Amino acid sequence: MLTSIYDGVIKGDLQSVKEGVAQALTAGYDPSDILTTAMTSAMEEVGRRFENEEYYIPEMLIAARAMHGGMEILRPHLAKTDAEPVGKVVLGTVKGDLHDIGKNLVGMIMEGAGFDVVDLGVDIYPEKFIEAIRQHRPDFVGLSALLTTTMPAMRTTIDKFKDVGIRSQTVVMVGGAPINQAFADEIGADIYAPNAASAARKAIEMLRRT
């Protein structure tokens, strides 16, 4: 069953992914297993094919669409809590970057961990993050980047927080495939998380410390 979801994402077959996810949930598969074993691993394979020029942008796009369709069905199962939010996060993919699958996953897992998530979307300019911080007063801000060319936008965003005087009150978490701890340290981020599960865990640890 998980194999058919995996194949569906790779082929960009939205309908079969949606049906496969629904069937796997009914059959009792763990939602996190469906996500990691069948779906995110399929996106890795899509990336590999793109790198090897077996896939081009249209194939990546339809795979992403199929992934989104499956995630929408998984979302309520990953994020089920009626408890009071444990904290609030403002999340977005930085300026110039349109990748949102990883960022959405981070948001879903955070919701599941009890966070109130304000998702700003993709291609978010520093000014928009600043506006959202002022409006929502989150416990932390999460910046996502998937392109090496948009990594500098993370630095610019953090620098803009300094320019407008909100850096000291703003905890910044960064993540995304090209990001690592060394880069996070270099740009002065407070937290680096390599994946969605660690993002939620590190956010909770941070709240416990404050």
Ligand code: B1M
């Ligand atoms: Co893009 N793309 N893409 N793409 N794309 C990559 C990233 C790439 C590695 C593919 C490749 O060459 N192998 C490559 C980047 C190379 C580089 O920068 N060195 C690339 C490229 C080049 C491009 C374009 C420039 C292609 C072009 O136009 N020539 C273009 C750029 C557009 C833009 O952003 N301005 C582009 C476009 C696209 C699509 C629109 C077609 C589509 C995105 C659709 C969408 O997101 N709605 C797309 C896709 C799907 C990919 C790949 C195949 C898959 C990305 C993905 O969703 N992964 C990707 C190859 C790959 O990653 N293998 C690729 C699954 C996801 C679950 O993982 O996003 O890493 P990830 O998220 C993880 C962690 O990183 C982490 O947690 C997540 C879950 O565990 N994480 C955080 C992410 N954000 C976090 C934030 C946190 C903490 C953790 O705290 C706040």
